Amino acid sequence: MEYQERQQVLVLYLASSALDSPVIGWSIYDGSSMETPQTGHQDEPPYGSGLAAMRDGWRLIQASPLISHQVGQEFRTDYLKYEFFFERWSTQNERRA
């Protein structure tokens, strides 16, 4: 039986640039599962903060930079601002995939 590792990605959207600030949005993409990702299926976040996810074994791989505000666009709001990508590796039974 062959086992291979698959990447799991957790995206947390935080209330500020601080990793210990609260989670306001989240997404999970699991490369070790054949289940279809769903949108809008959870009302409670998996972790209370980015730091809580790190304490549970998730590795931070990307964080939103702080970007200067363009002149004339200082008050425009658009995408969720504080986006943090985490990863974890999961062993998967290749035959079941």
Added chain:
Amino acid sequence: MIRLNSQQIAKFVAEGYLRFDGVVPQALNEQLLSRFQSVDPSNHGNLRGYYHEAVDQRVLPIGASGLPLDQVFDAEPLFSALLAVPEIAGAICSLLGEAPRFDHHFLHVTLTPETQTRMQLPTAAQHYHQDSTIDPELAFDIQLFYFPQAVTEAMGGTRFLPGSHLRTVSEAAIARYQNILGQQHVVCPAGSVFIFHKGLWHGGGLNTSEMMRYLYKIRLAPGASQVRQWDTSDLAPIDDHQGPTFWREASGGSAVQEILMRPQPWFEYDVGRLELINRIKLWRYLLGDPAADVDYWLTRLERPQLIDRGPSL
């Protein structure tokens, strides 16, 4: 018609939607649902085939975008009756003013799991998106979401994010966001109508029930001024008066201003303040009052007491 009051307008400005539960008479719901069901998706191998037949059979009338709304449904008494429901006619008039324009309409059918599987469609809820395309204008269209049947949780009613309407994004660019604090799912009695601001983030839910879910959606644009079209008789001086900010008595304030400043649980700490500022800009637009303010947010930045404000940094 029953026009909106100022608190309803404030809620729309702050949250980007209004809901009217069960306002459409049941007899009309049944007639419209019967028409929507007159072409059955179960008889088709894919959605394209279903929609081809539904258009051919004129399940919805065909009308040119940009026409005055009252011309589109001249010969369609069921649709005319829907738009004449007093709460709906009043809300349209209150938000869009006189002579609103027809943009487009569509019949969204959320299939049963069996039909989805047979059509080889992914069994997934629709991603979050903002309709149309990037649109930073304060002037706004509205979209009516009419549910002719009772929508249960299992039927996957439309998901939406209150307060997201003033974020300027590009349609499905927000598809990555799976869950956001404060998101809501439509669960409603038959004959309910939700009115969304053009920018409200939303997506169709996953239908896990045994019933097809029907949603009739119609987008409307203003045909004339959107300023003070609602019933303003409840606007009080306190709604427009600059009182103390932050350090003030807990009671006795303006209900309208309180609604306008009510944050959403998903607001980032700093961006949430920008959301409040953008709400005030929209409130100014609707009031036709470029000096209106709440909690001193815009006046603080504008410094109207100065003749010469000097250059920016």
